[in-house]
Amino acid sequence: MRILHTEWSDGWGGQERRVVSEIAGMRSRGHEVWLAKRPAASIAAEAERRGIPALRLPFRSAFEPATVYRLRDFIRRERIDVVNTHSGKDSWAGGMAARLAGVKLVRTRHLDLPLRRSPAEERFRYLYTTERGTAVRGTDPRRIPRIVVKDRDERWLAQRLWIYSRPWAARAYDALRA
Numbered sequence: 093m094r095i096l097h098t099e100w101s102d103g104w105g106g107q108e109r110r111v112v113s114e115i116a117g118m119r120s121r122g123h124e125v126w127l128a129k130r131p132a133a134s135i136a137a138e139a140e141r142r143g144i145p146a147l148r149l150p151f152r153s154a155f156e157p158a159t160v161y162r163l164r165d166f167i168r169r170e171r172i173d174v175v176n177t178h179s180g181k182d183s184w185a186g187g188m189a190a191r192l193a194g195v196k197l198v199r200t201r202h203l204d205l206p207l208r209r210s211p212a213e214e215r216f217r218y219l220y221t222t223e224r225g226t227a228v229r230g231t232d233p234r235r236i237p238r239i240v241v242k243d244r245d246e247r248w249l250a251q252r253l254w255i256y257s258r259p260w261a262a263r264a265y266d267a268l269r270a
Contacts, residue, residue, distance in 0.1 A: 093118075093253070095125045096172045098163070098186040100151050100179035104134035111178055112138050119144070121250075126170065128163060128182070154184035163189030174253060176200055198253070 095118060099111050112135060115125045127139050128147040139146045147166055149159045167175065167189060175190040176198040177183035183199050190197040255261045 093123045094171055094173045095123055096128060096147075096163075096167060096170070096175045096186075097125065098128045098151075098175065098177045098179075098182035099133065099135055100130060100182035101135070102130055102133045104138070107178065108133075108135045108138075111135065112142065112144070114176075115139070115144050116142055126166075126172075128166070128186070149185075151181055151185060154181045155188075156185065159185045160188045160192070164192045167193040167195055174198055196253070 097111055097115055099108060101108055111127070115127060118125045126145045126147060127135070128149050129135055129139070130151050131148045136146060136148075149162055150156060151159050163175075163186060166172070172193070172195055174196045175186050177186040178200050187197055187199070255265045
């Protein structure tokens with residue numbers, strides 16, 4: 093699988109350590125994985141030390157067209173299968189780029205806090221899925237395929253990504269869970 097992780101944060105703490113650890117784990121299992129990050133991000137040094145290919149992007153705001161289009165172009169050029177976003181601003185940019193490129197999106201939240209939504213964000217509330225046709229106006233939010241990852245290992249996530257990347261398997265799995 094070809095996976096692009098995005099990280100907006102410039103810091104070096106638990107979240108950034110986890111992102112690098114996940115990427116290293118996925119690479120050790122044979123996946124091709126990249127990291128898109130801000131130019132001055134502290135995560136760059138550790139990514140470089142581990143040989144993780146990194147893409148430098150401004151991520152100046154959640155809706156910066158230059159970042160969104162550069163991400164979209166990278167996703168298409170490298171034939172990325174899944175975009176995994178980790179912070180607020182990169183989740184918006186990465187979500188839009190994934191949608192424009194027609195690939196799957198995984199939004200990993202590293203905080204156990206409720207999401208805050210402004211009225212301006214309401215029309216974008218379903219960026220957590222890139223399945224065409226599942227997140228249209230009037231769709232019951234409980235019926236939108238999402239993967240909630242908390243305290244789960246890589247095998248569990250790989251199984252869910254396999255299921256949700258195949259519409260027939262996702263329908264069967266959801267039917268069993270209902």
